Ligand SMILES: CC(=O)SCCNC(=O)CCNC(=O)[C@H](O)C(C)(C)COP(=O)(O)OP(=O)(O)OC[C@H]1O[C@@H](n2cnc3c(N)ncnc32)[C@H](O)[C@@H]1OP(=O)(O)O
């Protein structure tokens with residue numbers, strides 16, 4: 189047995205809680221986007237089984253710039269030849285308003301190498317880190333004292349300052365990360381950062397010194413991280429001249445929440461990766477954070493309007509697929525399979541379209557059951573939202589037909605078609621793709637005229653005013669031979685059905701009829717839906733009587749469309765051996 193019955197023997201509750209006399213973040217809301225730093229090319233890259241090649245790094249960098257990131261950590265230049273030369277490539281190629289950030293540990297020879305790679309950079313952020321937690325100082329640095337840690341941080345800061353004077357310009361900034369911030373004694377973090385600030389110089393109003401506060405490993409609930417950040421925000425010297433940055437990891441699955449609460453606690457900047465790539469469970473997910481803001485009506489200053497192209501680059505460069513359930517980006521997150529969800533979404537869209545028609549404004553507030561974001565805003569089509577399997581109801585398949593064929597099926601036909609779909613999904617034991625559903629619909633109701641054994645050739649309608657009747661003469665092609673039928677009734681449809689009953693010995697009656705136009709211009713076609721009771725066939729199911737035949741007809745003329753809908757029924761009757 190390795191799973192302890194009492195885990196408290198092996199694992200201790202998180203202890204590094206800050207004692208805040210007053211906690212402000214719970215009553216705050218986020219009202220603007222933070223400064224963003226994308227670290228896909230550094231923290232993301234260092235976590236990959238196969239780090240990005242030079243070419244892949246170029247593709248990723250371009251995408252990050254296209255999305256709108258103005259601060260990009262491009263490499264760990266002292267790590268590898270690729271990282272070093274890629275930093276030089278970025279220096280030469282990024283737009284002048286994009287800051288290039290690079291990371292080095294607090295090791296002097298590595299800092300020197302790192303800054304060499306930045307030579308000529310217009311806008312740079314030199315990022316250095318030193319682990320400050322008791323655990324790391326004990327395990328990695330052989331019981332390094334707090335005073336020794338401060339001395340190391342100060343020495344490295346001074347080195348960066350001197351090298352920046354030599355190789356850099358006023359646009360170069362320093363970022364210091366007390367690595368393992370969230371597991372470090374909060375007072376010590378402030379102490380070491382104040383020392384770094386003093387070494388760097390306090391006149392930092394042009395390029396604020398960045399203090400990056402990582403949850404290097406996420407170890408507590410998000411509220412505790414927020415408390416730690418609020419404490420730092422309230423106690424660091426010269427708060428107005430420094431930028432507080434967040435760098436949450438996702439070990440407990442709460443990175444996004446922690447990051448949002450910590451912004452409420454006073455942070456200005458966020459470091460993370462697209463779709464949460466990064467060490468172990470990843471860095472905080474920049475896509476989720478940005479789109480969370482967007483769905484609150486806050487412009488994230490990043491462009492995710494073509495999310496599929498971003499997914500494509502991320503999957504290609506990281507060589508890791510985005511999970512189908514990943515917030516916003518996953519293939520399945522804007523899909524509904526279940527009947528009641530589909531019903532709600534279908535009704536929601538119908539109402540939304542009506543609202544749009546009523547208003548002059550091009551945008552209508554989004555209130556859609558089950559969909560927190562309009563899929564079109566991230567470049568996803570509505571067609572992909574509703575997908576049909578055995579858990580779906582009539583709403584799903586009729587939505588697919590509506591979206592693809594513009595056929596707004598009457599409710600009873602939706603029910604009729606849904607029974608056919610249900611049988612097919614159970615038979616195939618899988619989802620039916622849109623093209624399969626369309627094919628099933630077309631074949632079930634003989635919508636494609638060239639596939640019909642019974643076809644309309646010509647007709648002539650005469651009004652018989654003395655008898656208050658309509659006389660119809662109609663020519664049908666039946667299995668390639670043209671035949672003339674005659675019938676009389678209250679209108680063209682009943683005349684046609686009377687002619688059929690006479691000819692084929694059937695006993696059909698109109699049960700339901702409706703029509704609408706297809707398309708919005710004057711040359712639009714009409715679609716007719718007819719259901720007929722076949723009195724010669726026994727019905728044994730009250731909800732979908734088997735003696736009901738449905739037909740669908742499409743034509744430029746409404747009358748011809750109605751005749752084609754009856755003919756569609758005739759084809760079904762023949763298939764069912766009823767004629
Ligand atoms: C939380 C983060 O994401 S931090 C960023 C982590 N990213 C990376 O590590 C990716 C790139 N890293 C690398 O390519 C390499 O680790 C390098 C080039 C940085 C260093 O390589 P090496 O010199 O071979 O060291 P290595 O990685 O094996 O181990 C770290 C050594 O640095 C020491 N070290 C770590 N930080 C410091 C520091 N601030 N000061 C002095 N020594 C340090 C460790 O104690 C260890 O020393 P030891 O070998 O005497 O035990």
Ligand SMILES: CC(C)C(=O)C(=O)O
Pocket residue numbers: 231291317365367368400402403404405435437
């Ligand atoms: C270097 C720091 C910022 C880091 O990557 C981490 O702590 O996760």
